Amino acid sequence: MSFEVDVARRLGDRDIAVRFTSPAGLTALFGPSGAGKTSVLNMIAGVLRPDAGRIVVGGQLLFDSEAGVDVPPEARGTGYIFQDGRLFPHRRVRANLLYGARRGDGGSRLDEIVDLLGIGDLLERWPATLSGGEAQRVAIGRALLSGPRFLLMDEPLAGLDRARLERLLPVIERVRDALRLPILYVSHDAAEVARLAGQRIDMGD
Amino acid sequence: MSFEVDVARRLGDRDIAVRFTSPAGLTALFGPSGAGKTSVLNMIAGVLRPDAGRIVVGGQLLFDSEAGVDVPPEARGTGYIFQDGRLFPHRRVRANLLYGARRGDGGSRLDEIVDLLGIGDLLERWPATLSGGEAQRVAIGRALLSGPRFLLMDEPLAGLDRARLERLLPVIERVRDALRLPILYVSHDAAEVARLAGQRIDMGD
Amino acid sequence: QATGPLVLAAASLQEALTAAADAYAATGQPRPVVSFAASSALARQIEADAPADLFVPADEQWMDYVAARGLLRPGTRARLLTNRLVLVAPATQPLRLRISRGFELAAALGTGRLAMADDSVPAGRYGRAALTSLGVWAAVEPKVARADNVRTALAFVRRGEARAGIVYATDAKADPGVRVVGVFPAASHSPITYPVAILGRSTNPGAVRFRAFLLSPRGQAIFAHYGFGSGRVG
Amino acid sequence: MTPAEWTAILLSIKVGFWSVAGGLPVAFGLAWLLARRSFPGKLMLDAVIHLPLVLPPVVTGYLLLLAFGKTGPAGRWLNDWFGVSVMFRWTGVALAAAVMALPLMVRAMRLSIEAVDRRLEVAARTLGSSPLRTFAEVTLPLALPGIIAGAVLGFARSIGEFGATITFVSNIPGETQTLPLAIHNALQLPGGDAVVLRLSLISIVLSLGALVASEMLARRSLRGRVAHVL
Amino acid sequence: MTPAEWTAILLSIKVGFWSVAGGLPVAFGLAWLLARRSFPGKLMLDAVIHLPLVLPPVVTGYLLLLAFGKTGPAGRWLNDWFGVSVMFRWTGVALAAAVMALPLMVRAMRLSIEAVDRRLEVAARTLGSSPLRTFAEVTLPLALPGIIAGAVLGFARSIGEFGATITFVSNIPGETQTLPLAIHNALQLPGGDAVVLRLSLISIVLSLGALVASEMLARRSLRGRVAHVL
Ligand SMILES: Nc1ncnc2c1ncn2[C@@H]1O[C@H](COP(=O)(O)OP(=O)(O)OP(=O)(O)O)[C@@H](O)[C@H]1O
Ligand SMILES: Nc1ncnc2c1ncn2[C@@H]1O[C@H](COP(=O)(O)OP(=O)(O)OP(=O)(O)O)[C@@H](O)[C@H]1O
Ligand code: MOO
């Protein structure tokens, strides 16, 4: 089973609760703005603590409120592409890309991924000088290079142009299939979801 | 003429240069990531100084390097929806929405716009607690309420779900037609652009 | 209601002069207000034309400084008090030593230190002069710990951080934590005197009266109680 | 507590309050200049602001005496224009305290101004906000942590200031004798330790009060600014 | 410049360097605790750190004497375990300077730590970075402006420290006589003004050097972090 998620968390006066299991390579998390998609990703990554529940990814138990299990985020093996970018402003693009590579393969796939994302010209640049889409691609590269056991992608392709998108979708498909990384994917684009996702989880409002 | 833009600016080792006039209500700025779309919007808003050029919007001269005209940003009457949100973290949602309303109609359209954007429940919340799409909608509301003479929209609908999008597109159409506000609109969605835009400017790479 | 004169006085006079001001006030006069600080700071305040009435520094030097600038009321400068210099040791580690020409102070200190005021304040200059005239300064100098005033030197001795110290007799008398080893011969240093004078810009009639009180037998008796010698004799 | 001690305590509070109230706006202006502008002599200005930190306090006090004494340029100016003098007055104490606290206030605020996200100021400008309004409604509140920190540091420094004060405006009970001067007096007296201890405790309580107030203010000002994550 | 003055200058530099080098890590740890943790007694810790600011320096010096003297608890401990004493030694001067500078360093760093965007730390954790590595590679460099400001403030304060030093370790030329002590001496002597002026200028030049270095460091550390907009 790729994802077994059963979590509940109160945020302000909203109750976020979701329960799903998905055997698919890529599971899409679908739902309107404010439904709680990012919160669910945060809980799986271990950066937002569920009030109660249980999280298993790729057969590994990450969280269980009853058993008292709570694996710290750095040990979960997450490749998290945040909705809000979060590049390290004090490191150049190259150093951003390689930040998590210590855990992974030490960045041996740097050239390949840089090429795929079309960010070869940006390696020596500071994040503050990147355009929106450029920063987004660097964030994707950073997550992929960190040797993750699974990917959490929060609208990773929003803000990318069609041409870039057409080049990136196959990459994600390859990650899904060749590397056999379970992916949880948040998107508002039904077509994109239909193309990529083996299973679609709908979060109501 | 809605927009008469002829600007050039060097950014790092990239030369951003674009020249267009558009009589249309809504002009789409189209182009791949890194083409310079945001930079053009910044120049029109008066927050990035062109190295040379001339900017006229709705018949009003905003910038002319030869004549030495450079209207300060607060006097340009821009309604700018930034690619990166930029809500004021120290003000609640309501205060964010009303920040520019002093210039506009004093916020008398607050209820109407809040309703259209579906952010009525969020008025007393702090920006840090908003979801990605919620923040985006508040930013749109803030720009609309500031009584702008024209709108600059940098991928305003990225990250919004389809249902929300379907409700928002008519709003933009109404702004364009009823309020007769010239709009410069950055988007990667060709369909969206086709639906909204009277004219489409392509920025090459 | 009349206000008392403002007196600028050396910090080392604090206890005695406060008592004198109290006694003066008890005679029905407006109580003098006394500002205690380093004589150097007070002299410079007078030079900056600060509105004060009486000046009582810890030595003649700063009075000369003020006098040279014409800031004193002519004919009001007088010698108020005298003091003696003593060698002290911690009460818990007494030192047996007789102060005399070439006495074994350096040896007695061993690896310990001699706390005294710095050359820049009067007590330090008197102490240095005394040790020099007794012929032991060269041997002792490397072991000297200089304090910014006598009270700090006294603290080093009281806490046992210094093996011995040179302070005024008045300070030693007031501190039960130290024992007087001996009194330096009066001839080993120039006389320790505290002058008093009325400032030229003074308009407070109390200035004349309080000055007279300090120099009167009643005033002198109060200072004698704290160990000072009379400035009228000697 | 003797009446004289009470007087010193009240004076210290008054001095602390006014030195911060008067010094903060000046410090904020300077911090803004240093954080945001570049101009010839900027490093010099920075150095001058740091002077009271680098020089022994008595030297600062002496310089104040030279400047604000009856014959000093600032003193003459104050006298000619306003007919006032700070010599031997509590206002002089507040002035000395403010000068000594200035570098601390400026540094704290400068740090916070530099940490303000300028893109938010840009956003305010496009919303029709003048540079001044942007400053007052965006920069200033976002720099609030530094303003609060500056105020606390300044208050604490003012409460503790000794050397410059006694050199500048002497040690006059009821007028310029603040807590540290009273403590210093007691320190010179045999058996004054009990008084030293008592007055020191009072100083500590005063600054503790300022600390508590500042923490509450800081919490209030940052209310809602942090999300729940991690 | 007399040889004695040269000695005082070199000693001041040594003291300034070591008080900052020794004090910064302690201050950073404290700043981190105050910025990020809540624990019982936090306000008390905050108050204790501010003590040297609030109390007259001579009181701090006297407390150091009580603690680090022969019979004081810290002094005895140092002697029993390491066979050393800081009394009347230049190490005591550095200790006094560090203590006096501590509140300034802590405040500056605390401000910067509080300004660090915690979402970046969260990102680092998800990339496999332990809390410690996250601290060293994300929090620390992002808080660098505060560390630099703290170092400058601390250095300047150390260069200027007088009251605590002379009360704690007295004024021994060549061992504990730093620039402020030499300046203070000169100030007490009629006609010492020329020396006061000369030594004050040297102090100013020293701190100016620290300022220039810090501005360069700050610029380097912020290189590339600001975009061209407005
Ligand atoms: N601290 C908080 N206080 C109150 N409500 C909160 C808080 N944090 C999050 N929320 C609310 O929780 C809901 C879920 O947020 P989340 O970011 O998970 O939404 P999302 O599904 O990712 O939305 P989007 O598609 O807009 O990014 C939102 O309505 C948000 O406003
Ligand atoms: N300070 C800078 N130094 C170097 N290059 C810069 C700098 N600022 C911007 N650029 C480059 O200028 C180009 C235009 O940036 P801009 O943000 O305008 O692109 P954009 O068309 O909005 O892209 P996107 O669709 O990804 O948001 C980008 O390639 C960017 O990397
Ligand atoms: O009373 Mo003094 O001027 O410190 O010797």
Ligand SMILES: [Mg+2]
């Ligand atoms: Mg989201």
Ligand SMILES: [Mg+2]
């Ligand atoms: Mg862009």
